[in-house]
Amino acid sequence: WKTLDDMDLNGKRVLVRVDINVPVADGKVTDTTRIDRIVPTVKDILAKGGTPILLAHFDRPKGKVVPEMSLAQIVPALSAALGLDVTFIDGGYGEAVGKLAAGDVALLENLRFNPGEEANDAGFAQRLASLGDVYVNDAFSAAHRAHASTEALAHLLPACAGRLMAEELSALDKALGSPERPVVAVVGGAKVSTKLDLLSNLVEKVDVLVIGGGMANTFLAASGIDVGKSLCEHDLAQTARDIAAKAAEKGCAILLPRDVVVAREFKAGAANETVKTEDCPPDAMILDAGPDSVAHIVQALERAKTLVWNGPLGAFEIEPFNAATNAAAKAAADLTRDGKLISVAGGGDTVAALNAAGAADDFTYVSTAGGAFLEWMEGKTLPGVAALSD
Numbered sequence: 001w002k003t004l005d006d007m008d009l010n011g012k013r014v015l016v017r018v019d020i021n022v023p024v025a026d027g028k029v030t031d032t033t034r035i036d037r038i039v040p041t042v043k044d045i046l047a048k049g050g051t052p053i054l055l056a057h058f059d060r061p062k063g064k065v066v067p068e069m070s071l072a073q074i075v076p077a078l079s080a081a082l083g084l085d086v087t088f089i090d091g092g093y094g095e096a097v098g099k100l101a102a103g104d105v106a107l108l109e110n111l112r113f114n115p116g117e118e119a120n121d122a123g124f125a126q127r128l129a130s131l132g133d134v135y136v137n138d139a140f141s142a143a144h145r146a147h148a149s150t151e152a153l154a155h156l157l158p159a160c161a162g163r164l165m166a167e168e169l170s171a172l173d174k175a176l177g178s179p180e181r182p183v184v185a186v187v188g189g190a191k192v193s194t195k196l197d198l199l200s201n202l203v204e205k206v207d208v209l210v211i212g213g214g215m216a217n218t219f220l221a222a223s224g225i226d227v228g229k230s231l232c233e234h235d236l237a238q239t240a241r242d243i244a245a246k247a248a249e250k251g252c253a254i255l256l257p258r259d260v261v262v263a264r265e266f267k268a269g270a271a272n273e274t275v276k277t278e279d280c281p282p283d284a285m286i287l288d289a290g291p292d293s294v295a296h297i298v299q300a301l302e303r304a305k306t307l308v309w310n311g312p313l314g315a316f317e318i319e320p321f322n323a324a325t326n327a328a329a330k331a332a333a334d335l336t337r338d339g340k341l342i343s344v345a346g347g348g349d350t351v352a353a354l355n356a357a358g359a360a361d362d363f364t365y366v367s368t369a370g371g372a373f374l375e376w377m378e379g380k381t382l383p384g385v386a387a388l389s390d
């Protein structure tokens with residue numbers, strides 16, 4: 001794929017697919033990360049004499065006009081991040097785009113208000129293409145969707161990756177594509193069932209796979225350990241054993257918790273104790289990994305050159321069951337700061353957990369992607385990225 005450096009943008013109208021699907025409460029953006037991360041691309045296009053016309057979705061209106069899902073509510077935060085007034089275009093696209101002058105930045109209304117967007121409809125893509133001269137995709141986090149603005153449109157105009165897209169792809173390549181070894185993957189989260197493909201792909205690619213969170217319980221139970229009342233997908237015991245067998249065959253070591261923090265109630269501040277994994281009381285739930293487990297993980301990180309992280313190690317949203325996630329995240333951040341580790345993380349929960357631990361800033365790269373990051377970890381080709389390479 002090409003980058004902005006390969007394109008002549010002078011005097012051109014540049015259609016830029018961005019992902020500004022950001023959290024909003026009471027009509028106000030509560031986390032501007034995704035908006036902040038597209039600023040370099042938009043500024044570069046302006047500096048090269050192009051007129052950026054931003055294309056984006058917000059939420060899931062399913063092809064209908066849903067006023068609460070209008071991108072108009074994102075305009076103030078976008079204008080503030082760019083330091084200029086963004087022109088919002090909610091209809092009569094052709095005429096409105098015709099009025100844009102050099103130095104303007106425009107944003108079209110939520111593309112998903114049109115059913116053609118999610119249908120990857122050729123006609124809708126053609127209509128979008130008629131508004132610009134060049135196409136830039138800067139929405140890695142939406143690249144797992146084969147939609148008109150992420151897929152079909154890329155084939156209709158000279159196309160390239162924006163700065164953020166290029167940055168994401170190069171960081172991910174360093175993590176799993178051609179990484180410095182050993183590579184450790186930390187995978188947590190509640191359920192094995194949502195991450196089967198991911199685990200199966202990772203055991204082929206990494207040297208050590210740390211399994212944490214509720215998912216670990218399924219693996220522990222599959223190996224014959226009584227996990228009491230813990231969240232556990234008992235019906236996936238055989239699948240967990242198959243993944244463990246594949247890991248052994250591929251030379252990937254799986255690390256499961258050695259000790260766990262257990263409680264009788266799932267609530268903040270619940271009375272808890274730390275026990276050996278095999279000693280989980282029958283009436284208790286495992287809610288976090290214990291200090292021995294964390295020490296074991298940190299030891300693996302100290303021996304590693306690369307870390308890829310998705311998912312918390314415990315019920316990180318309630319204290320004190322965020323302790324293992326925080327401690328491991330801080331250790332990874334310290335090793336990264338000391339130049340000993342390349343650390344890449346992604347997924348909505350993961351980024352929230354790393355931010356809460358105060359570790360995100362020291363990671364080598366924190367992806368803006370949720371679902372796209374998972375699909376990439378599954379080894380899937382992302383249609384939005386593939387379309388740029390065609």
Ligand code: 3PG
Pocket residue numbers: 019021059060141142145369370371372
């Ligand atoms: C995201 O928030 O992960 C992306 O914007 C994709 O959104 P979607 O899951 O609604 O396609």
